[in-house]
Amino acid sequence: GGIITQTPKFLIGQEGQKLTLKCQQNFNHDTMYWYRQDSGKGLRLIYYSITENDLQKGDLSEGYDASREKKSSFSLTVTSAQKNEMAVFLCASSTGGAREQYFGPGTRLTVL
Amino acid sequence: QQKVQQSPESLIVPEGAMTSLNCTFSDSASQYFAWYRQHSGKAPKALMSIFSNGEKEEGRFTIHLNKASLHFSLHIRDSQPSDSALYLCAAANSGTYQRFGTGTKLQVVP
Numbered sequence: 295g296g297i298i299t300q301t302p303k304f305l306i307g308q309e310g311q312k313l314t315l316k317c318q319q320n321f322n323h324d325t326m327y328w329y330r331q332d333s334g335k336g337l338r339l340i341y342y343s344i345t346e347n348d349l350q351k352g353d354l355s356e357g358y359d360a361s362r363e364k365k366s367s368f369s370l371t372v373t374s375a376q377k378n379e380m381a382v383f384l385c386a387s388s389t390g391g392a393r394e395q396y397f398g399p400g401t402r403l404t405v406l
Numbered sequence: 407q408q409k410v411q412q413s414p415e416s417l418i419v420p421e422g423a424m425t426s427l428n429c430t431f432s433d434s435a436s437q438y439f440a441w442y443r444q445h446s447g448k449a450p451k452a453l454m455s456i457f458s459n460g461e462k463e464e465g466r467f468t469i470h471l472n473k474a475s476l477h478f479s480l481h482i483r484d485s486q487p488s489d490s491a492l493y494l495c496a497a498a499n500s501g502t503y504q505r506f507g508t509g510t511k512l513q514v515v516p
Binding site for chain 2: 325339353384391395
């Protein structure tokens with residue numbers, strides 16, 4: 295089996311600050327995803343990547359950048375943190391778009 | 407753009423009952439349909455998926471798909487308190503990513 299790790303587990307930033315979240319997977323999956331989950335709600339896709347150095351925008355990409363420099367890692371940057379985007383950010387990976395996704399434990403973002 | 411909606415938003419059932427969760431999707435070209443379960447404070451985990459019309463059973467869980475009515479459902483037989491969680495449905499066509507619904511919060515009470 296494999297595992298997805300996300301760092302940090304908790305991230306606290308100031309309004310307007312640039313913040314970076316990191317994700318690593320050892321499934322050797324081609325596709326990786328970043329989602330935002332507001333409290334107790336569904337998942338909204340921010341960015342996904344189908345291979346190294348590929349980036350595709352999801353439904354919620356405005357205000358975020360992403361980077362996939364290696365097959366095993368996928369980073370997400372909040373370009374200017376806002377109080378209304380306090381949420382849990384989940385990273386996932388899969389062998390393809392229409393295949394089971396495996397999720398990491400999440401990074402909880404708090405904006406002061 | 408694919409829209410995926412779930413009902414009900416929340417549900418409380420007694421232990422031992424049958425639970426039914428619903429999901430509708432808007433893209434008739436969708437080919438992959440899945441249910442994920444997320445216990446409080448944990449990561450979502452895939453429960454079951456289906457590609458073609460009909461039913462698929464795994465233990466106490468059954469997924470039913472009706473592409474013509476753009477609807478699929480998850481049925482949990484003999485619901486247990488450990489089934490209490492947020493249930494997320496997702497749909498995708500072969501060329502795109504999965505879109506998730508807003509979730510159904512299930513509570514099974516002893």
